[in-house]
Amino acid sequence: MSFKREGDDPGQLGVLQKRRVADLLANYIPEDEALLLRSGRYACTVCAHRPIFDTLDVLTVHRAGKKHMGSLQRFYGRKRSLQDVAQKQQHEEEVQAEEAAPLLARTRRIARNALLKAAPYSSCCRRTGAPRLSAGPLPFLRVLTAPLCPPRHTEGSSASSLALSQPEALSPERRQALERYLQLRSAGWIQDRSGKWVKDENAEFDSDEDEPPVLLPA
Structure with a gap:
């Protein structure tokens, strides 16, 4: 048997919601398997048709039924599949990051070689x-x-040898x-x-030309 709540006092509504959340925790019902509505009633988030119950006792009886148990298996099966997909996507992103590291190193090496070629010789x-x-x-x-x-000459070199060693224009x-x-x-x-x-x-070259x-x- 349930009673309808009278009045719209926000403080009273907050106290009621806290008490119902405490009731859920006291009955070991996970938060992702039941939803507390603004009206103070409970909704089963495991079953596809989202049944609504007035009291926690009725929700507990529903959770013990065969139909809810079957929906519970499918619910956690989908949840596990989503976790596997997320882990697989994270692994692929890590692999792509590791593959991009050698490419970045190769790009830096090419840029460094280009700077060395541009240096004065x-x-x-x-x-x-x-x-x-x-x-x-x-x-x-x-x-x-x-x-x-x-060629360099020592101070004792003769003037004739210095004149012979001077390069031509x-x-x-x-x-x-x-x-x-x-x-x-x-x-x-x-x-x-x-x-x-x-x-x-x-040496490294930017083109494949042989000439x-x-x-x-x-």
Whole structure:
């Protein structure tokens, strides 16, 4: 037997709701299996048709029925499936984040190599990590780099030897050839024994072209 609540006092309504929540907890009914309505009655959230009951005793009797037990199994089956889907989605996001890490490292490495190629090149000092020259003799390199790195002389050297060691002025053709050589070397190209320009295996390139690039404007 139930009685209808009279009046709309918010304080009285709050006290009634707290008491009914305490009744739910006292009867070991999980909060996600029953819903307390504003009218003070109870609704079963497990069953699909959402039956409403006036008292907690009637709700307890309903929960002991076979129909509610069947709905309870399906309810927790759906809940477990949703948890599995959420865990699977979280695992896929973690895997994608791990796969994106090597791509980020590769992008940074390409940017760093591009900055190294854009740095000014000096033929008087060997750049750290630069591709090595071929083992064969390169007379072309010695002729071109001789004007840029004149040999040093001690204070006791004679004036005649100093005059002989002074380099001659570069002609426009030789200067252009030297600029092309330095640009190709800084871009990762080397010369083989026959004097042909080939790609260095230890260098990275932005394109798959097998021919060296043309001389860039100064």
